[in-house]
Amino acid sequence: MSKPEQLSASFRDPSGFLFSRDGILYRQINRAYSKDYARLMDSGLYERLVKAGLLIPHVEVDQAPAAQDAAFKVIQPECVPFISYPYEWSFSQLQDAALATLSIQKRALKLDMSLKDASAYNIQFVRGRAALIDTLSFEIYKEGQPWVAYKQFCQHFLAPLSLMSYRDVRLSQLLRVYIDGVPLDLASSLLPARTRFNFGLLTHIHIHADAQKRYSDREIKAGSGGMNRHAMIGLIESLESTIKKLAWKPAGTEWGDYYQNTNYSDSAFEHKKQLVKDWVGDTKSSRVWDLGGNTGVFSREVASTGAYTVSFDIDPAAVEQNYRMVKTNKEQNLLPLILDLTNPSPALGWNNTERNSFAERGPVDMSLALAVIHHLAISNNVPLTQIADFFASCARWLVIEFVPKSDSQVRRLLASREDIFPEYTHEGFEKAFSTRFHIRKTEAVQDSERALYLMELR
Amino acid sequence: MHFSPLLYLDPGSGSFIIQILIAVLLGLGVALRASWGKIRTYFGAKPKTEDDDDSENV
Incomplete structure (x- = not known):
């Protein structure tokens, strides 16, 4: 048995922590949390939440704790296939994560428990739906006690969602800068003045931010509670209705026609789909990253083979549409996320170890890079050998589409600039990628000058 | 205000x-x-079933 290793992100809460042993993730529950844990399990709350898909299930296991002195129990939570972060979510994903948190709090209150934190990082997408992954987030509710996680909820959810809805959807990236959510004074100053006429935003953001400034040094005295159950429910319902009313739609577009596939005939498109699907099967890939996945057309083909697929794209609108389809079709093994391949999510937080970088969350079995190489090589000037290095770090198998200079998409990229890419040819591409990969298969895409390659890591 | 020792967030x-x-x-x-619900029920209105969140699809 190898030495257990405490996860570096799991240090804030004294109730317990995550550790891994022999490649399996466990959660140690400390004695200090034993009463709250017992209430969670005995009150029926655990069962109700798991049944509703709002909390990941766990089993109590007979494993030695990682820190014996404080230990009460060790549990093994269900494994989440891919950990994603709120700055990688589209608008509806963050909104659903917020609503899941409030729904959990409402159910908890009915059984005399309450969430003691409301971190967006405690929510993950499991089987296509937002679910809480931190079993130790509950405490026994004492009537009169305000919601201790109110400030955190506003910073992690309400502030970024209102900024995305009222100002610009790209402001979700503020979550990448502020690890504990968007500061409310910042949100208040960035939001348009008209949001002061929205009761929820007026109170939970603007007045809240003013109060933080005004009462920052005020000591909270014993007996300053006085928030009865009706007040608590009123607060949660107000947050819920405020969040439900927030909406986002890309300007001037209709969802239905947001993305039309351009450079292919229907038969070429079907041909490409079939090739991708066949190669996923041939290589028996069970975990796949679609890099530059757009609205997820090819990700869906891959996911239909049973492989767990993460579909990354830089465009928040494409990811939003992809996620809406996941919800409509109740797809369980497809996760759409926002990612800029030229600047992927870095390692963040304390000691740069709380949130993993994009690369640290791999490698997987296969990555797809369809109609993406010209954006990296030409728009971003990355040399082909470096692109090969990047994909080599992602997965053992690579399905990559080469888009030549004669293609209209590439011509468009070169229209406004000097062609400084003499190496950017089929031959140059194969030579550069052969340094890191064996080229296993090559297929010309029908009715186009593009080619699809199946490559295996050297 | 009494805080449980496990409230680790600064509210x-x-x-x-x-x-x-x-x-x-x-x-x-x-x-x-x-209260309004109780009054309605007293005067013979059918009691509103409490929202069963279990069916809620968030």
Whole structure:
């Protein structure tokens, strides 16, 4: 048995922590949390939440704790296939994560428990739906006690969602800068003045931010509670209705026609789909990253083979549409996320170890890079050998589409600039990628000058 | 105010104070709704079934 290793992100809460042993993730529950844990399990709350898909299930296991002195129990939570972060979510994903948190709090209150934190990082997408992954987030509710996680909820959810809805959807990236959510004074100053006429935003953001400034040094005295159950429910319902009313739609577009596939005939498109699907099967890939996945057309083909697929794209609108389809079709093994391949999510937080970088969350079995190489090589000037290095770090198998200079998409990229890419040819591409990969298969895409390659890591 | 030793978040003084003010105000609405439901039931209206969140699809 190898030495257990405490996860570096799991240090804030004294109730317990995550550790891994022999490649399996466990959660140690400390004695200090034993009463709250017992209430969670005995009150029926655990069962109700798991049944509703709002909390990941766990089993109590007979494993030695990682820190014996404080230990009460060790549990093994269900494994989440891919950990994603709120700055990688589209608008509806963050909104659903917020609503899941409030729904959990409402159910908890009915059984005399309450969430003691409301971190967006405690929510993950499991089987296509937002679910809480931190079993130790509950405490026994004492009537009169305000919601201790109110400030955190506003910073992690309400502030970024209102900024995305009222100002610009790209402001979700503020979550990448502020690890504990968007500061409310910042949100208040960035939001348009008209949001002061929205009761929820007026109170939970603007007045809240003013109060933080005004009462920052005020000591909270014993007996300053006085928030009865009706007040608590009123607060949660107000947050819920405020969040439900927030909406986002890309300007001037209709969802239905947001993305039309351009450079292919229907038969070429079907041909490409079939090739991708066949190669996923041939290589028996069970975990796949679609890099530059757009609205997820090819990700869906891959996911239909049973492989767990993460579909990354830089465009928040494409990811939003992809996620809406996941919800409509109740797809369980497809996760759409926002990612800029030229600047992927870095390692963040304390000691740069709380949130993993994009690369640290791999490698997987296969990555797809369809109609993406010209954006990296030409728009971003990355040399082909470096692109090969990047994909080599992602997965053992690579399905990559080469888009030549004669293609209209590439011509468009070169229209406004000097062609400084003499190496950017089929031959140059194969030579550069052969340094890191064996080229296993090559297929010309029908009715186009593009080619699809199946490559295996050297 | 009594805090459990496991409340590791700083709720923030300003957030705490404003939360109580907002919540007490909103709580009046919730209380009124509850009483109104009771009055309706007393006069023979069918009691509204409490929202069963289990069917809620978030």
